[in-house]
Amino acid sequence: MKRILSWAAIAVGVVYFFLPLVGMLEFSLKMRRGEYSLDAYRSVMGDPQFQATFGYSVLMACLTIVFGVLVVVPTVFWVRLKLPRLRPFMEFITLLPLVIPPIVIVFGYIRLFNTSSWLPLTGSALGTDFLLMCGYAVLALPYMYRAVDTGLAAIDLRTLTEAAQSLGAGWITVLARVILPNVLVAVLSGAFLTFAIVIGEYVFAALLDRPAFGPYLVWAGGNKAYEPAALAVMTFALTWACMMLIQLATKFSKHTRMPH
Amino acid sequence: MKRILSWAAIAVGVVYFFLPLVGMLEFSLKMRRGEYSLDAYRSVMGDPQFQATFGYSVLMACLTIVFGVLVVVPTVFWVRLKLPRLRPFMEFITLLPLVIPPIVIVFGYIRLFNTSSWLPLTGSALGTDFLLMCGYAVLALPYMYRAVDTGLAAIDLRTLTEAAQSLGAGWITVLARVILPNVLVAVLSGAFLTFAIVIGEYVFAALLDRPAFGPYLVWAGGNKAYEPAALAVMTFALTWACMMLIQLATKFSKHTRMPH
């Protein structure tokens, strides 16, 4: 009885998530009257605005990932190895972007870097793009940090480093041959999560007035009928692909699969 | 040298986060010409729209927390105790809301529960509120799940349950006297996180057209000068208070502090 109940609970959860998606998928295929077709998708793909905003967001996502990885991985490695007392502080800092509303962050940026400030970033498109990327990096920080931190926690960082050193390895060899290969999966999963978050982000892009995919989605939602559903399905498919990549990356790393 | 470098990196991180806030705080105090004052705050607090939207969001946050706790805690307990093979599946499901853009989720809801659907929730204010709360619960699910799961992982669930049973405890006693007291802190930290996220959320509330605090923040940002800064500072103070409560809750539970 209890077993059935718990399975039922899980079924409810699945429905709760997937029903909206199925509904949207079905609707997105109904653009042509009376039959299912891919017309809505064709219409979306042909829209030059879609192409522009989507390309822009993908580029921003990639830049954010590179920026995030370069900042997070060495910092976490060093804090874990040499400044472990700073870890609670790091945890706290990286939790902030989750609890400070993005609206507040973006207002702060606008206030600080407006055209009359000492660093008028919002004055140029490129400056605003940079600001947007910084914002995205902040948004993604909790996930990137936790992913890398979990990855490094799974290996015995100090002992592996010392073992490699006693075998003649210098710092660069330690990082390149011992540490990186063992956290690559974690870094990848953090990167995919960052990608998914940036692609769907709305508040930052809208308030900084940049031509990103999120605002386009909302605009399309208000002005078109079937295309938004198609867009939503496509976005979902993309993020789903990201999820799958995370899972695959985890599976692929056979050496980290522990017995039992 | 390396030490200095790493401290410098941390300092940069702090500046990156706190400079926008400090700038905003300074600006928010400058409403009265030539001197610092709390005029902007007074103006905000007196705004009936602020009172209404903020109250609405606090209520929604509390409802979301209750809903989330009631769904998540028993599920996680049962899955850990009796269906451990389902855990990867649970991890996957609870990761979904992070990677599916909120826009897509809310479009799905609107599509599924619009006025011409089989369950026209968006037709009434109360129905839309319910939908909004469901959306918030989905948004908060990853954090609530992970908090509770980590809390349950920290205790030896199975053995503690069996120990209590062998001492004569039934299921209710096990849950009330053994399990709950030991995950309370985790549940609280998940709750505070949920609160912070709901208070600052924009996309759901805006697209479902409900009078929440997020849309009010954005509206004020576009239409007022000093008040948005004051609002941002207040929101930040609130979320900061949440963070502190999370930290305090962790500290308070002296029995879970391990000597290591």
Next chain:
Amino acid sequence: MAYLDLTALQKSFGANQVVKSFDLGVAKGEFVSLLGPSGCGKTTVLRMVAGFETPTVGAIKIDGQDVTHLRPNQRNIGMVFQAYALFPNLTVAQNVGFGLKIAGVSAAETAARVADMLALIGLPDMGARYPFQLSGGQQQRVALARALAPRPRVLLLDEPLSALDAKIRVSLRAEIRDIQRKLGITTIFVTHDQEEALSMSDRVVVMNGGRAEQVGAPFEIYNHPKTRFVAQFVGTLNTLDAIVIDPAGGEVTVQGQPLRLPQPIAALRGATVGLALRPEVVHLEADTAQISRGDFALPARIAAVQFLGAVIRVKAETAAGEISLDLFNRPDAPPPPLGAEVALRFRGQDVIVLA
């Protein structure tokens, strides 16, 4: 009829039969160990007694009452786990009093009983501490007190010493046994460590592949193993081949030397049988001239010497293979040097004939 009675117990998980027809009667106040390698089913038997698993076939009776299908919280059984399993949010006193509180015992009575229990485990002043403030050994003693506080009918110990350091493990052995004797509580102890089982138990059940291979007192199990598995699992064993000369008279030859065993041998004349020798029954004679005629003595060469403290373990090479033997340390006589030529002496009555 025994106080605790396990009759024809079987347990399968899916297609995997973990316990195959297990019978055991435990007398009131007896301390019985289930000893065996991992996967032998010993823990499953214990968990069936506790009620965490239901037997596929068979019955469990305590003091005449059939408890086979009672739930764990209805059996009045005390259990101590390998992982201590103290409730981290409760103090030591609250942990010990947990079972009493559930049983509805009054606060005053609970307090008195908790104080008694804490005195019994030698931690009378620790009541207000939290588990994380205790060492592993102290935590396990509190777990024992908690299990004993509600005066259970049977005490079950599931490898309670495995998580502890070597020194504490040894001292806690004696302490648990003392407490068990003092309270006279019927106890089942599960372990994979033969020294624990031998040193603590009234009787040992050696388990293998879901069955009991032998049940007996430690001295019996060690000196008169009934099966090859028991002989090899319990203690260290040297094996020698012998040729049967006179089966009825127990006469054999080892490397051409005659040796008389105290009992007849179930083998034909001329057959080869396996003899087993415990390391402590083999004596080392450094001066080969000292051996009198008629004694059985194998010439040997010292191959390894391990100084363990009180005991020195020597490995000697003989024509019949390597033989381990144990000597006591003697302050006036250092262990023999590597490569020394010696003689190994042993008596027919100390030999175990392997089936």
Next chain:
Amino acid sequence: MAYLDLTALQKSFGANQVVKSFDLGVAKGEFVSLLGPSGCGKTTVLRMVAGFETPTVGAIKIDGQDVTHLRPNQRNIGMVFQAYALFPNLTVAQNVGFGLKIAGVSAAETAARVADMLALIGLPDMGARYPFQLSGGQQQRVALARALAPRPRVLLLDEPLSALDAKIRVSLRAEIRDIQRKLGITTIFVTHDQEEALSMSDRVVVMNGGRAEQVGAPFEIYNHPKTRFVAQFVGTLNTLDAIVIDPAGGEVTVQGQPLRLPQPIAALRGATVGLALRPEVVHLEADTAQISRGDFALPARIAAVQFLGAVIRVKAETAAGEISLDLFNRPDAPPPPLGAEVALRFRGQDVIVLA
């Protein structure tokens, strides 16, 4: 001059002086153990030799070369850790070849050396496996092979057996010692387990509070401890009070009975001195009539009997306190029953006089 030379080493962490003036010379090919309780500084000494810590004061020389301020990767030292520390992303063969690859050894030579090493540790066919596919004991053997592959000048073992099961721990002891002998590599072994230190080492350094209390062969350390700490930390010890009768002649009385020690006593006539007895030098006489005149014998009552297998540990109560003694199991003579009246016999030359 010794091959590995530690001179006046000191190490402080902040105000905490962990190592206080430590001197040690290790001969080429010698196996030396650092034995002591946790916090005695043994691991810090090892880490200074490895280069993971820099001494506050003092010098470390290997083969005449001062390495005190060399970085760990410049010392050509092999190290094995308690936690195995195999690189999880590399196969066993890649792990073993890691140091050779860094040293720039050719692929062919590396492959040959790796094969040699895997044969040496008895895992010749495991090269293609990943660490997680091996048992703990196998992983630690691979870690040993990895440390040895680049032919280090010194091998450092940091409690390499602590994470392993009791049975594997014992068998790996002998294996490590064999490999060390075969390669003749100078080795420092850190452990808190006295049996490990005694059974494996050429010499043992007993450490306490950041200092070496005694350095000597295991037999020496065990039978002739120089300080009370060494006597009590290494092995089990019974203590008895004795009254000095004739300091120069080594005569004392224990419970009124005269006992002659082989050496003079550094105490005044009439003073009380502590005598220590190892459990294996005390003999138990069940038949008190058997004791001949002139033998020293204390009347006693059996208080506890622990059957450990080869050894039976008996606790006997005497007027001078409880005394533990070890007997070998004898298949034809069960251990004495609890409460039996016996006599304990020991000789003056087996007694340790405590300072």
